[in-house]
Amino acid sequence: MDKITLVMPCYNEEEALPHTLPEVNRLMDSMPQVEFEVILVDNCSEDRTLELMRKAHEEDPRYQYISFSRNFGKDSSMYAGLSAATGDYVTIMDADLQDPTELLPEMYELLKTGEYDCVAAKRGDRAGEPFLRSVLADAFYRLINSISDYEMVSGARDFRLMTKQMVQAVISVGENVRYTKGIFSWVGFRTKWLTYGNKERVAGDTKLPMKSAINYAFRGIVAFSTVPLVLASMAGFLFCAAAFVYTLVVIIKQLLYHEAVSGYASLMSVMLFGFGLVLLVLGIIGQYLAQMYLEIKNRPKFIIRESSYSDAVK
Numbered sequence: 001m002d003k004i005t006l007v008m009p010c011y012n013e014e015e016a017l018p019h020t021l022p023e024v025n026r027l028m029d030s031m032p033q034v035e036f037e038v039i040l041v042d043n044c045s046e047d048r049t050l051e052l053m054r055k056a057h058e059e060d061p062r063y064q065y066i067s068f069s070r071n072f073g074k075d076s077s078m079y080a081g082l083s084a085a086t087g088d089y090v091t092i093m094d095a096d097l098q099d100p101t102e103l104l105p106e107m108y109e110l111l112k113t114g115e116y117d118c119v120a121a122k123r124g125d126r127a128g129e130p131f132l133r134s135v136l137a138d139a140f141y142r143l144i145n146s147i148s149d150y151e152m153v154s155g156a157r158d159f160r161l162m163t164k165q166m167v168q169a170v171i172s173v174g175e176n177v178r179y180t181k182g183i184f185s186w187v188g189f190r191t192k193w194l195t196y197g198n199k200e201r202v203a204g205d206t207k208l209p210m211k212s213a214i215n216y217a218f219r220g221i222v223a224f225s226t227v228p229l230v231l232a233s234m235a236g237f238l239f240c241a242a243a244f245v246y247t248l249v250v251i252i253k254q255l256l257y258h259e260a261v262s263g264y265a266s267l268m269s270v271m272l273f274g275f276g277l278v279l280l281v282l283g284i285i286g287q288y289l290a291q292m293y294l295e296i297k298n299r300p301k302f303i304i305r306e307s308s309y310s311d312a313v314k
């Protein structure tokens with residue numbers, strides 16, 4: 001009998017979980033041919049999320065939970081869940097029912113054919129999402145796909161069913177600054193995409209405000225492309241070339257026509273542009289340095305405060 005592990009990262013989901021857990025139960029009932037394990041990962045929620053998890057575990061031993069000592073972010077929760085998973089196949093699902101549970105049987109059937117290692121879901125539209133968010137997301141995907149060797153699929157979610165082998169590969173990528181969408185793409189394997197219409201959150205508010213989403217996008221770019229560094233060097237080279245040509249023009253003008261260079265305005269604009277460019281390039285290098293710094297410190301990706309596992313497993 002195959003076993004499927006369902007990993008669910010949660011942060012302040014007390015409103016959503018009472019809708020989501022019964023839905024997960026229905027899903028498990030609808031697939032009697034497989035054994036299930038559900039790993040709920042709590043990011044140190046400030047509401048009753050952990051209490052609901054404890055209750056779920058007491059009522060049904062298929063539910064396990066891991067609770068962090070603080071919010072380590074969704075990527076760390078996914079890492080923790082994937083590391084603890086014992087299933088032959090593993091799926092990641094949000095706690096807000098935005099990931100259509102009804103796709104799972106189809107994903108499982110597709111994986112069983114042996115043709116794919118992963119069946120992933122993506123939204124065919126962004127209906128219901130704020131306009132500005134959609135526009136920025138679109139621009140981000142266009143940008144990152146043009147400068148990264150690894151394809152980031154627009155509208156892709158973390159919702160996917162993977163073989164144990166692919167899960168091992170994802171865990172083996174030990175980055176601390178994790179951009180999981182990129183890691184899924186980086187590890188490769190044969191992925192089949194299923195498209196569905198966007199679903200709204202069942203209850204509660206998004207836990208990923210615009211500011212965090214933008215920071216996350218920058219993290220993805222730094223983690224999966226070094227093109228910004230190449231562009232920075234190219235900008236420096238072009239600026240030097242322009243400065244060289246301009247200096248020649250000034251010298252020639254002086255020697256041939258005795259025309260002294262005048263103009264405080266032109267001098268200022270060139271200087272300010274130059275300073276701006278230097279700071280911009282330093283900023284770009286700084287972003288890479290920051291990510292290296294965080295990696296080198298090699299702090300744990302998460303710290304567990306409480307879990308349903310025995311101490312030996314924990």
Ligand code: UDP
Nearest residue numbers: 009010011043073074094095096206207208
């Ligand atoms: N989440 C988390 N830690 C965080 C933020 C979010 O574990 O710091 C979880 C959240 O509980 C949910 C999933 O990640 O299960 C996706 O978050 P959300 O629905 O808020 O993001 P959105 O769908 O709006 O992008």
Ligand code: MG
Nearest residue numbers: 094096098201
């Ligand atoms: Mg959501």
